[in-house]
Amino acid sequence: MTLLSHLRPDRFTLALLASAIGATLMPATGAAAPVLKIVIAGSIALLFFLQGARLPREAIVGGIVHWRLHLTVFAATFILFPLLGLLLSKSLQPILAPGIALGILYLCLLPSTIQSSITFTSIAHGNVAAAVCSASASNVLGVFLTPLLMSFLMNTQGGVPLSAIGSVVMQLLVPFIVGHLARPWIGQWVERHRTVTGIVDRGAILLVVYYAFGEAVLNGLWHQLSARDLAVLIVLNCVLLATVLFVVTGASRLFGFSRPDEIAIVFCGSKKSLGSGVPIASILFPAAMIGVVILPLMLFHQIQLVVCAVLARAYASRAEAASARRS
Structure with missing residues (x-):
């Protein structure tokens, strides 16, 4: 029953699915589309403003101290993943629906998560302080590195234009910095009202997914994408995650890191x-492409939650067993 509870999609995943279905049945058209784009831009700016307000200054300072651990995480996030994504996207592009290979590459260029990385590290009795520092730094760097890597590795349409990279910085990084600078005044309020800020975070993502899938549907997404494409994509995501988990686990033991x-x-x-991938995609890619580009990310999101939940409990069980033997 415990395993089945991990396999069950969480409410946010179900909301993402509902947004995609709603966009398929009733995409935003006519005068509603530009209004929705303005609302989305404002909600994304607010999302990153609140993320900046939530980031403790201690996490930034602490990130400098444990540099070997953070370099290992950044190497996995911004070197190992991109290399695997480039290999998969290049080799599978001829057999996948248009845009899916690009979505796989884009998935591999994104930063790490914050909330779930910290949560699973805590469940597994790991180094939570290091996870806070590493995941937070990864998200800040991702605002720069994801567009730059996309521009460098993407060889279609001349890559990502510099104007798009500037838009990412202005629409995401600037609100993040402003939010962090405002933390002394609003930080406690943000911490006390995590339910409200969570609604803003997830609401912004759901709006982007709805708009992106609506545009993709209007441009024939479900005529281009077959059941075989979805099956292949799920298998690819599983193989990608398994490969990275194997490499980072082996590397951390090879480099002599402690168990936490x-x-x-x-x-x-x-x-x-x-949370970072959907807003960045909404700026980097044309509206008609966003739906198919973020589809691999949406599937990977659920797969990583299931696998890491099981893995965290396995780590925790071993730690509790070792503690029992010592006592």
């Missing part, structure tokens, strides 16, 4: 952020 540090490396280095 290994746990932080495994959970921070194997994740990809839906």
Whole structure:
């Protein structure tokens, strides 16, 4: 029953699915589309403003101290993942629906998650402070690195234009910095009202997913994408996650990290952020492409939650058994 509870999609995943279905049946058209774009831009700016307000200054300072751990996580996030994504997207592009290979590459260029990385590290009795520092730094760096890597690796249409990279910085990084600078005044309020800020975070993502899938449907998404494409994509995501987990676990043991540090490396280095990926995609790609580009990310999001939940409990069981033997 415990395993089945992990396999069951969480409410946010179900909401994402409902948004995609709603966009398929009733996409935003006519005068509603530009209004929705304005609302989305405002909600994304607010999302990153609140993320900045939530980031403790101690996490930034602490990130400098444990540099070997953070470099290992960043290498997994921004070197190992991109290399695997480039290999998969290049080799499978001829057999996948248009845009899916690009979505796989984009998935691999994204930063790590914050909330789930920290949560699973805590459940597994890992180094939570290091996970906070590493995941937070990964998200900040991702605002720069994801567009730059996309521009460097993407060879279609001349890559990502510099204007799009500037838009990412202005629409995401600037609100993040402003929010962090405002933390002394609003930080406690944000911490006390996590339910409200969570609604803003998830609401912004759901709006982007609805708009993106609506545009993709209007441009023939479900005529281009077959059941075989979805099956192949699910298998690819599983193989990708398994490969990264194997490599980062082996690397952390090879480099002599402690068990708590290994746990932080495994959970921070194997994740990809839906919360950052959807807003960045809404700026980097044309509206008609966003739906198909973020589809691999949406599937990977659920797969990583299931696998890491099981892995965290396995780590926790071993830690509790070792503690019982010592006592």
